[in-house]
Amino acid sequence: MYRFLLTRQWVILTIIAIALIPTMIWLGFWQLHRHDHRQALNKVIAASQAAxxxxxxxxxxxxxxxxxxxxxxxxxxxxxxxxxxxxxxxxxxxxxxxxxxxxxxxxxxxxxxxxxxxxxxxxxxxxxxxxxxxxxxxxxxxxxxxxxxxxxxxxxxxxxxxxxxxxxxxxxxxxxxxxxxxxxxxxxxxxxxxxxxxxxxxxxxxxxxxxxxxxxxxDTSWIGVEDVNLPYAVQWWLFAACVPVGWLILARRELRDRGPAAEDAAREAEPAAV
Incomplete structure (x- = not known):
């Protein structure tokens, strides 16, 4: 049933999916790091200006x-x-x-x-x-x-x-x-x-x-950057979670579509009744 996964199209699709997952996870942590860095820097700025x-x-x-x-x-x-x-x-x-x-x-x-x-x-x-x-x-x-x-x-x-x-x-x-x-x-x-x-x-x-x-x-952009980085991190992690789910949905759809085609091919291969 799953032999279609060995076709060129599905091998390429699977490799891309496997590569996307760690990449998106890394991008999420990168955005989180920017968020934490911005928060820490804002605290330094506030403390320095108050001193x-x-x-x-x-x-x-x-x-x-x-x-x-x-x-x-x-x-x-x-x-x-x-x-x-x-x-x-x-x-x-x-x-x-x-x-x-x-x-x-x-x-x-x-x-x-x-x-x-x-x-x-x-x-x-x-x-x-x-x-x-x-x-x-x-x-x-x-x-x-x-x-x-x-x-x-x-x-x-x-x-x-x-x-x-x-x-x-x-x-x-x-x-x-x-x-x-x-x-x-x-x-x-x-x-x-x-x-x-x-x-x-x-x-x-x-x-x-x-x-x-x-x-x-x-500089009002300081606030904007701080507010945006954390949602971006969550967004990247959600994208990473969606990749295997999307791959599975496509695979099941492909399997479903191939079912009737396989049955038709089998009937055509049967010898005609005498």
Whole structure:
């Protein structure tokens, strides 16, 4: 009865079904992992925003990395901006999804260490090779408050770290890479670059430019991603359960359809009555 399962069509169908089941189960766990990761990150963001600002050197060190639980933590630093070694980060968007640059300015602390400060977004100039005109930061000795961030990597951001860019333009904000770049330019202070970087909160830029990087709580997509991942995980697991059920239904239907055909063939094969 079940010899049809050995036909080419059914062998291929069975192999596809067997491959789909573990794939869909894996996709379900992947969505669940994204859900758990988003929940954990939202808790870190909420805790960091509720905490009082602390001196940056209590959370960041030269050559070190920013701990996951310290992401988005407000930190303070006193020193001056080094605009002579300012960089721009390509292909960044603002709140209106316009593509431009992020302005990365070394901030030299009173003890000589350097904190990389993302001062915000500016629009792209007509030329993609010329260094853009950037509004100046506060001059002289100043105390800044900023949002502490981890170094950016291609694996975490999905942004390819393109080489051979125009002078003073980068793709990722990575303290080790930027420190090396600054040392190549002859900046003596770049020997003591703190790990990670910070997004400037205050003092506010004169005239509103560069546009400050928005706080994560203002991004409504955070809620949407968290709400969607868990239902997607359940959906994938339901799909995985439906595959063997669907295969069985098709097999029974095939068997049912082949029954009358087999009977007709048998009758045709019988010798005619004399």
């Amino acid at each position: 009082e600002p602390v001196p940056v050197e209590t959370l960041a060190s030269v050559g070190g990395s920013v701990a996951h639980d310290d992401m988005y933590r407000r930190v303070t630093a006193r020193g001056h901006f080094d605009t002579a070694h300012e960089l721009v980060v390509r292909r960044r968007t603002n709140a209106d999804d316009k593509v431009g640059y992020h302005v990365l300015t070394p901030f030299v602390l009173d003890d000589g260490k350097v904190l990389l400060v993302n001062r915000g977004w500016i629009p792209s100039p007509d030329s993609q090779t010329a260094f853009p005109q950037i509004p100046a930061p506060a001059r002289g000795e100043v105390t800044v408050t900023a949002r502490l961030m981890q170094d950016q990597t291609t694996a975490a951001s999905g942004i390819k770290n393109v080489k051979g860019l125009p002078d003073r333009q980068i793709m990722l904000i990575n303290s080790a890479q930027v420190g090396s770049l600054l040392r190549d330019t002859g900046d003596p202070s770049a020997k003591e670059v703190l790990g990670g970087y910070a997004e400037l909160l205050s003092p506010a830029p004169a005239g509103g430019s560069p546009e400050p990087v928005p706080a994560p709580s203002g």
